[in-house]
Amino acid sequence: MTKYFQIWLASARYSITRTLMFRFDFFLWALVELFWMGVNLLLISVIYEHTDSIAGWSKYEMLLLVGTSLLVQRFLMGFFWSSLFEMGRNIKSGAFDFFLAQPGNILFMASTRKLDLDGLCNSLVAMGVVAYAAHRLNLHPSALDLLLYAVMIFCGLIIHYSMLVMTISLAFWITSAQGIEGSYFTLAEFSRLPREAFKGISSVLFVWLLPVVVVSNAPAQILLHGFQPAWVLALVAATLAWFATAVFVFHRGLRRYASASS
Amino acid sequence: MFPAFAKYRQSFLIGLQSNLVYRMNFAVRGFFSLFHLAVVFILWGAAYSHNESIGGFSFGQTLTYFLVMLVMQFFVGAFNEDYQISEEIRSGLINQFILKPINYFSYRFSIFLAARFVTGALILIPLLVAVPLLKDYLTLPTEAWRYLLLAPAMMFSALIQFSIAYCFGMLTFWFLEIQGFVILSMAIESLLGGQMFPLDLLPAWIFNAAKFLPFYYQTYFPTAILTGRIEFAATIQGFGIQLLWVLVLLAVNQLLWTRGLRRHTAVGG
Numbered sequence: 001m002t003k004y005f006q007i008w009l010a011s012a013r014y015s016i017t018r019t020l021m022f023r024f025d026f027f028l029w030a031l032v033e034l035f036w037m038g039v040n041l042l043l044i045s046v047i048y049e050h051t052d053s054i055a056g057w058s059k060y061e062m063l064l065l066v067g068t069s070l071l072v073q074r075f076l077m078g079f080f081w082s083s084l085f086e087m088g089r090n091i092k093s094g095a096f097d098f099f100l101a102q103p104g105n106i107l108f109m110a111s112t113r114k115l116d117l118d119g120l121c122n123s124l125v126a127m128g129v130v131a132y133a134a135h136r137l138n139l140h141p142s143a144l145d146l147l148l149y150a151v152m153i154f155c156g157l158i159i160h161y162s163m164l165v166m167t168i169s170l171a172f173w174i175t176s177a178q179g180i181e182g183s184y185f186t187l188a189e190f191s192r193l194p195r196e197a198f199k200g201i202s203s204v205l206f207v208w209l210l211p212v213v214v215v216s217n218a219p220a221q222i223l224l225h226g227f228q229p230a231w232v233l234a235l236v237a238a239t240l241a242w243f244a245t246a247v248f249v250f251h252r253g254l255r256r257y258a259s260a261s262s
Numbered sequence: 263m264f265p266a267f268a269k270y271r272q273s274f275l276i277g278l279q280s281n282l283v284y285r286m287n288f289a290v291r292g293f294f295s296l297f298h299l300a301v302v303f304i305l306w307g308a309a310y311s312h313n314e315s316i317g318g319f320s321f322g323q324t325l326t327y328f329l330v331m332l333v334m335q336f337f338v339g340a341f342n343e344d345y346q347i348s349e350e351i352r353s354g355l356i357n358q359f360i361l362k363p364i365n366y367f368s369y370r371f372s373i374f375l376a377a378r379f380v381t382g383a384l385i386l387i388p389l390l391v392a393v394p395l396l397k398d399y400l401t402l403p404t405e406a407w408r409y410l411l412l413a414p415a416m417m418f419s420a421l422i423q424f425s426i427a428y429c430f431g432m433l434t435f436w437f438l439e440i441q442g443f444v445i446l447s448m449a450i451e452s453l454l455g456g457q458m459f460p461l462d463l464l465p466a467w468i469f470n471a472a473k474f475l476p477f478y479y480q481t482y483f484p485t486a487i488l489t490g491r492i493e494f495a496a497t498i499q500g501f502g503i504q505l506l507w508v509l510v511l512l513a514v515n516q517l518l519w520t521r522g523l524r525r526h527t528a529v530g531g
Contacts, residue, residue: 025439031446042458049463049465051313190304193301193304197304197307206300
């Protein structure tokens with residue numbers, strides 16, 4: 001465990017040094033993420049110009065939900081995105097050999113190689129959005145609620161990570177697929193919607209089968225309505241199930257990896 | 263005239279073949295666009311649950327707008343043309359075009375048309391699933407002029423889409439990595455191109471300002487014509503501005519190409 005933490009620290013140090021070398025890239029990407037977050041917040045703002053409620057959620061409740069969803073996504077971007085994005089490319093090019101030769105867990109080594117500081121910086125902006133919405137709603141969460149919120153965000157991060165690992169692992173089977181990781185963003189869109197908006201088959205599919213809705217709704221519910229055992233249990237169960245499935249899919253895919261032709 | 267046509271016809275056919283290689287990729291993208299439609303349906307359905315109309319339009323009209331917008335993106339939108347151009351400049355592959363009697367813009371545009379031919383055909387598959395499910399909601403206006411003016415609006419939209427992608431590709435002459443610029447512009451395009459929400463829901467002054475930007479004419483303009491969100495007089499005025507942007511962007515493309523080539527060092531090839 002300590003060994004892996006040290007490896008992660010070494011990767012983090014390397015990423016920070018790299019960011020300091022390419023400062024313009026850092027500012028540009030931070031701006032890119034900030035813009036995308038702004039686009040999502042503007043969507044909420046425009047809809048609430050024309051209505052008072054979406055599935056019973058007021059404007060600032062919705063802002064808190066979207067902020068929470070963006071927070072999980074920023075953490076994913078900051079901690080894992082670059083490494084997993086490169087993993088997809090490396091599987092196709094054969095450069096994935098490099099990770100197979102390393103003395104450590106392959107999935108860990110491949111998914112923690114790079115840290116994106118721009119994503120991590122923007123997670124502060126997402127936290128600001130959540131705090132602003134909580135302030136407008138006059139919420140005063142207890143320390144325990146905040147701790148639970150953090151745990152829920154962590155679970156959400158693991159679920160998003162697992163979904164992304166599974167999407168990228170498709171490259172083991174479909175080698176001609178380019179940009180397949182973009183489909184993750186489509187699924188992530190659901191996490192910005194309130195649970196109550198899902199009815200019938202969409203509820204079965206996106207709330208129960210895919211955990212995208214629970215990921216953001218469970219932590220948001222804690223801030224809005226305090227500790228709710230059902231939401232917490234659902235999220236922890238989903239986290240364990242999805243992480244186990246992702247590890248399984250990745251290793252099944254790894255069996256098909258044929259390295260490069262040359 | 264005709265030999266030139268034959269030349270680009272060949273590149274169109276090559277583009278068709280190379281894009282068919284990635285049919286699986288486009289098909290997956292088309293399949294996932296159904297999920298985007300589901301998000302739209304759920305979000306706007308919930309917003310409409312307490313309102314008969316939003317911005318003067320019914321739920322059915324808004325849903326139709328998003329469906330047409332999606333189809334439009336597959337028919338006229340630029341996908342990864344900017345990256346392809348960037349890669350050709352960076353790897354030195356572009357050198358062969360400097361030596362041959364072929365116009366690089368026309369060559370790339372013919373490949374872009376071939377790619378849209380493939381993606382346009384592929385989006386019809388998820389559409390076969392979506393339309394029967396949504397048929398009770400979909401509603402299109404009946405005025406004939408909308409259908410007549412759709413084709414030229416889409417043609418100019420495709421030119422604007424491609425020209426913007428081409429501009430970003432040209433930036434490789436100055437910057438090694440263009441991905442950041444491209445994704446930044448995607449955020450602006452998705453907002454001001456009407457992919458996130460119908461632009462007429464914006465406050466009037468922002469909407470009026472957006473009409474003078476090229477993004478409005480990328481996908482929103484043809485979509486608004488077909489879905490009845492724009493009237494005849496505004497459409498004619500829109501065509502004027504759209505044409506102006508086509509000319510401006512073509513001029514910028516030419517400028518970036520000539521200026522960029524001066525910086526080009528023709529490595530590899």
